[in-house]
Amino acid sequence: KLTSDKSKKEKIERLYRHALTLADYGMYEEMKDRCNIALTVSPGHPDFTRLLTYAAYQQRNYNVALPLLKKLEQYSSEKEWCIQVRMDIEGRMGNHDWVISQLEQLLVEQPEDALNLNNIGYTLSKQQLFAAALPRLEKAIAIDPDLAYAHNNLGFVLYRLGKQDSGIAAIQHSLTLDKGNPYAYKNLG
Numbered sequence: 001k002l003t004s005d006k007s008k009k010e011k012i013e014r015l016y017r018h019a020l021t022l023a024d025y026g027m028y029e030e031m032k033d034r035c036n037i038a039l040t041v042s043p044g045h046p047d048f049t050r051l052l053t054y055a056a057y058q059q060r061n062y063n064v065a066l067p068l069l070k071k072l073e074q075y076s077s078e079k080e081w082c083i084q085v086r087m088d089i090e091g092r093m094g095n096h097d098w099v100i101s102q103l104e105q106l107l108v109e110q111p112e113d114a115l116n117l118n119n120i121g122y123t124l125s126k127q128q129l130f131a132a133a134l135p136r137l138e139k140a141i142a143i144d145p146d147l148a149y150a151h152n153n154l155g156f157v158l159y160r161l162g163k164q165d166s167g168i169a170a171i172q173h174s175l176t177l178d179k180g181n182p183y184a185y186k187n188l189g
Contacts, residue, residue, distance in 0.1 A: 008041065008042075011041075012038055012041065012042055012045070015034050015035075015037060015038045015048075016038065016047055016048065016051075018034055019031045019034040019035055019038070019048070019051050020051070022034065023051060023054060023055070026058070028055040028058060028059055031051060031055055032051075032052060032055050035048040035049075035051050035052045035055075036052075039052075044071075046072060046075050046077075046078060049068060049071055049072055050072055050078060050081070052064075052068055053065050053068040053069055053072060053085070056068060057085055057088075057089065060092075062089050062092075062093060065085070065089060066086070066089065069082045069085060069086050069089075083102060083106075086102075087099045087102055087103070087119075091123060091126070096123050096124075096126055096127050099119075099123050100120055100123050100124070103116050103119050103120045103123070104120070107120075112143050113143075114139075114140040114141075114143040114144035114147050114150065115140070115144075115147070117136045117137070117139050117140035117143070117150075118136070118137060118140040118147060118149055118150040118153060120133075120136045121133040121134070121136035121137035121140065121150070121153050121154070121157065122149075122153045124136065125153060125156060125157050125160070128160075130157045130160045130161050131161065133153070133157045134154075134157050134158075134161070137150055137153050137154040137157060138154065141154060146177055147177075148174045148175075148177035148178035148181055148184070149174070149178075149181065149183070150174075151170050151171070151173050151174035151177060152170070152171055152174035152181060152183055152184040152187060154167075154170045155167045155168065155169070155170030155171030155172075155173075155174065155184075155187060156171065156187045158170060159171075159187070168188065171184050171187050171188050172188070175188075
């Protein structure tokens with residue numbers, strides 16, 4: 001029906017909107033069906049490839065998501081999203097050195113990026129390299145004093161370095177910046 005209809009583009013757009021709605025409701029299997037239909041009519045369509053990647057990522061099917069990310073990286077508009085998703089996947093899979101190398105590359109381009117500094121500090125703390133994480137987190141806070149996650153991560157690192165009072169104070173300060181941060185509550189616990 002899609003290929004015989006004069007309005008193929010309109011049908012593709014309708015499928016895309018439907019797939020987005022399914023993604024919003026976490027109905028990934030149904031969403032993947034719509035994407036696969038659209039990709040048979042319009043092979044390699046980046047929007048549907050991105051949705052398939054997103055579904056695989058959300059379902060923690062990283063063996064499917066990673067090759068799709070590599071396909072998407074060829075589109076400059078998708079590159080940043082692909083890097084962020086891949087860093088998260090690699091971190092979940094324990095490939096922390098790869099994540100840090102990517103964040104370091106991003107810092108070369110933007111040395112004053114507080115969020116990337118925070119993410120390096122966080123990744124180092126995941127490896128229990130607390131002393132190495134400390135200066136990254138301190139620099140992130142110096143650049144952006146309102147970055148709640150950096151204060152929380154700094155507090156966790158300080159606590160693990162034996163500076164319990166300073167650590168708890170930093171975590172509590174992070175909650176004054178973002179009362180809805182579940183990680184800060186977890187760290188306080």
